[in-house]
Amino acid sequence: MRIPRFLGWTWLLAASLACAGLHAGQPATKAVILATTTSTQDSGLLDELIPRFAKQTGYVVKTIAVGSGQAIAMGKKGEADVLLVHSPDAEKALMAEGSGANRRIVMHNDFILLGPATDPAHLRGKGAAAAFQAIAAGHALFISRGDNSGTHAQEKKLWAAAGLKPEGAWYQQTGLGMGQTLAVASEKRAYTLSDRGTYLALHKKLGLEILSEGDAALLNVYHVIEVNPARHPKVNTPGARAFADFLVSKDVQTLIKEFGIGTFGSPLFFPDAGKPE
Amino acid sequence: MDLIWEGLRKALELLLTLDPEVLRITLLSLEVSGLATLISLVIGLGIAIPVALNEFPGKRLVIALLNTGMGLPPVVVGLFVTVLLWRSGPFGFLEILYTPTAMILAQAVIASPIIAGISLSALQHLPPGLRLQILALGASRPQMVWLLLKEARLPLLAAVMAGFGGVISEVGASIMVGGNIKGQTRVLTTATVMETSKGNFEVAFALSILLLVLAFTVNAVLTHLQQRNRPR
Numbered sequence: 001m002r003i004p005r006f007l008g009w010t011w012l013l014a015a016s017l018a019c020a021g022l023h024a025g026q027p028a029t030k031a032v033i034l035a036t037t038t039s040t041q042d043s044g045l046l047d048e049l050i051p052r053f054a055k056q057t058g059y060v061v062k063t064i065a066v067g068s069g070q071a072i073a074m075g076k077k078g079e080a081d082v083l084l085v086h087s088p089d090a091e092k093a094l095m096a097e098g099s100g101a102n103r104r105i106v107m108h109n110d111f112i113l114l115g116p117a118t119d120p121a122h123l124r125g126k127g128a129a130a131a132f133q134a135i136a137a138g139h140a141l142f143i144s145r146g147d148n149s150g151t152h153a154q155e156k157k158l159w160a161a162a163g164l165k166p167e168g169a170w171y172q173q174t175g176l177g178m179g180q181t182l183a184v185a186s187e188k189r190a191y192t193l194s195d196r197g198t199y200l201a202l203h204k205k206l207g208l209e210i211l212s213e214g215d216a217a218l219l220n221v222y223h224v225i226e227v228n229p230a231r232h233p234k235v236n237t238p239g240a241r242a243f244a245d246f247l248v249s250k251d252v253q254t255l256i257k258e259f260g261i262g263t264f265g266s267p268l269f270f271p272d273a274g275k276p277e
Numbered sequence: 278m279d280l281i282w283e284g285l286r287k288a289l290e291l292l293l294t295l296d297p298e299v300l301r302i303t304l305l306s307l308e309v310s311g312l313a314t315l316i317s318l319v320i321g322l323g324i325a326i327p328v329a330l331n332e333f334p335g336k337r338l339v340i341a342l343l344n345t346g347m348g349l350p351p352v353v354v355g356l357f358v359t360v361l362l363w364r365s366g367p368f369g370f371l372e373i374l375y376t377p378t379a380m381i382l383a384q385a386v387i388a389s390p391i392i393a394g395i396s397l398s399a400l401q402h403l404p405p406g407l408r409l410q411i412l413a414l415g416a417s418r419p420q421m422v423w424l425l426l427k428e429a430r431l432p433l434l435a436a437v438m439a440g441f442g443g444v445i446s447e448v449g450a451s452i453m454v455g456g457n458i459k460g461q462t463r464v465l466t467t468a469t470v471m472e473t474s475k476g477n478f479e480v481a482f483a484l485s486i487l488l489l490v491l492a493f494t495v496n497a498v499l500t501h502l503q504q505r506n507r508p509r
Contacts (some may be wrong), residue, residue: 033375042475047459062375065458079363179474202476234364 022230030114031060033238035071035080037150038177040222043197043268045259052247052255055204059239067149067177075099075225078232082240083225086195089151089157091223101228106247107269108221111154111263112199113212114182115140115191123191128215132162136243139170141190145181153160161217182206195220197268200260221272248273284482291483298460303487306464307495309377310445313384314392320385321392327423329400330408343397346387346390351383355450358383362454375456378466383450388440395439399432400425434503438496445492465491 006062040046064080068087074080076099084090084106084196094100113131115123120257121138124130134215145152157165172190174181178188185192186206199208212218215221224247226240246252253271260268291299328339360366362374373379403425411421427435448466455462457471465488471482 031375038474041471044475050459059460061457062456062461064458077363077365079365131375177474179476183476205476205478232364236370 003202017104024132030058031062032236032243033064033074033080034082034084034243035064035066035074036084037068037071037086037222038065038179038236039086039151039198040084041065042177042179043201043260044263045256045269048255048259049247052252053243054226056246057242061243064072065177066272067147067152067220069148069150069153073250075227076234081227081236084222085150085154085225086220086222088223090153091225094225099228099231100225102226102241102244103213103223104225104244105254105272105275106222106224107271107273108219109196109269110213111151111218111220112196112210113187113191113218114199114206114208115211116189116192116207117209118189119209119211121191123211124126124236124268128212129162131212132158132164135170135191136162136164136166139168141170141172142166143181143185143190143192144171144173145178145193146175147177149178150220151178151193151195154218157211158193158217163220171214176207185267197260200264200266200268222269226249231275260261266272280478280482283479284486287479288483288486292487299406299484299487301460302463302465302468302484303491304375305462306445306466306488307491309380309451309464309473310384310441313381313444314388314437314441316381316385317388317392317444318437320389321396321436321440323403324389324393324428325396325400326426329397330422330425340397343390343394347394349387349390350449351387351447351451352449352453354383354386355453358386358450359453361432374454375458375462377455377462379454380451380462383454384444384447387447387450388444392436392440395436396433399429399436402432403428427472431503434499438499441499442492445495 008097020096027040036046046063046065050063051058053061064074066074069090071080071083071085072087072094073089075083075094076097078099080185091103092099095103113123113128115121115230121134121140123134126134143156176184178194179202181192182199182202183206186208189207191211199206199210224244226237226244228238229233229235253273256269257267257269260266293370325341328336358379359374360372361368362379364457373382395414407428408421411424416424446466448470451462451464452467452470455464455467457463457467469481469484469488472484
């Protein structure tokens with residue numbers, strides 16, 4: 001009995017080493033690291049686009065879905081090759097700092113102000129600034145992303161535009177992605193700001209309604225940025241360029257336009273490639 | 278309650294239809310955590326055996342450090358490993374961040390102190406006269422170590438189970454160093470987090486059930502190994 005058991009362990013070890021070797025054999029040079037926002041992943045758009053890109057070009061894409069703030073920070077450190085983000089002020093800062101090489105518009109949707117159907121602070125039909133003032137005046141519970149994401153940056157901008165500094169027990173931060181933040185807001189019957197794409201993808205499971213929309217201040221624009229190889233020499237430049245070109249290509253723009261119509265009844269994103277900001 | 282039934286139904290459905298994506302996620306979980314546990318077993322015993330069998334100044338400090346390491350938070354390990362593996366980090370040239378290899382590495386760091394700590398106390402728990410007895414019967418030192426390990430195999434397998442349980446269930450390090458990339462580094466725990474954030478609670482629940490089944494199966498096998506020929 002003794003010898004076979006000992007051999008059993010050896011086999012296991014040999015098998016595991018073989019597996020490890022398999023992984024080591026993967027070509028590392030062809031991978032493109034895409035740092036992006038949670039909304040592109042949570043809405044399911046990337047699951048549609050990435051396999052198509054892989055098939056067209058042969059590049060392996062490593063998608064790291066984090067908030068736009070973290071995605072841009074990864075670009076700044078040269079830890080990502082290409083960014084798909086929606087935080088215009090932070091993007092411009094990145095370009096000015098020199099870590100971004102080529103910033104192109106991809107698509108837009110809009111931010112919407114959500115809350116329970118009972119709407120205790122009477123937001124329905126108000127513009128963005130008036131709605132934020134009503135929330136603060138009524139000390140109505142508001143759930144913020146609080147994670148430096150594009151949506152959080154937009155939210156801070158909207159509070160500032162309304163002349164307010166949100167503070168107090170009614171203003172709570174989750175530090176989570178959009179999907180989870182929506183779930184928290186729904187459970188707590190609170191107000192929150194979301195991009196339309198993630199809300200449409202999830203709204204059947206949420207007790208939240210759109211209370212304020214359509215304000216020009218609520219526009220949500222996504223850009224693709226290639227990380228500057230002059231600043232970060234380890235960047236996969238051809239891969240980043242291929243992915244950025246892919247996003248603004250005619251086929252993919254059509255795909256973006258039609259994405260979600262079948263599942264959610266309306267498009268989640270509107271293609272914008274080639275348009276001025 | 279509905280959610281639980283729906284989750285169970287979905288889990289069965291995913292299992293029975295052998296959904297290729299779910300299968301791949303499950304196998305990767307098993308592979309990453311299994312390999313990490315094996316590596317940790319080697320490292321853990323490599324630390325536990327010399328510490329248990331030798332007297333040296335600072336031994337208590339080493340043991341205290343090992344015991345602290347048993348509670349190493351996965352996110353802390355994840356953060357350290359990520360920073361080390363960044364392109365701009367000292368091991369960036371390896372280009373293994375966001376690969377299963379990086380996940381195995383991080384999980385091995387988490388499991389090694391667990392296995393070392395439990396193995397150490399297992400070896401220290403053996404009757405002190407046993408070593409002398411074995412040596413007196415003319416055994417060489419490797420033979421003596423082998424016999425001691427065999428004698429302590431019950432708690433040693435418990436150490437392996439604790440190590441495996443620690444890494445198969447952790448999510449913090451895996452999501453940081455792996456990135457939860459579809460088809461490459463997505464494992465059961467990170468997929469569960471993602472499906473939850475997508476609002477797909479049934480799928481998340483189904484993945485959780487799969488994780489529990491996987492953990493149970495592995496532990497059942499190890500328990501079988503542990504309990505057969507048990508000294509009575």
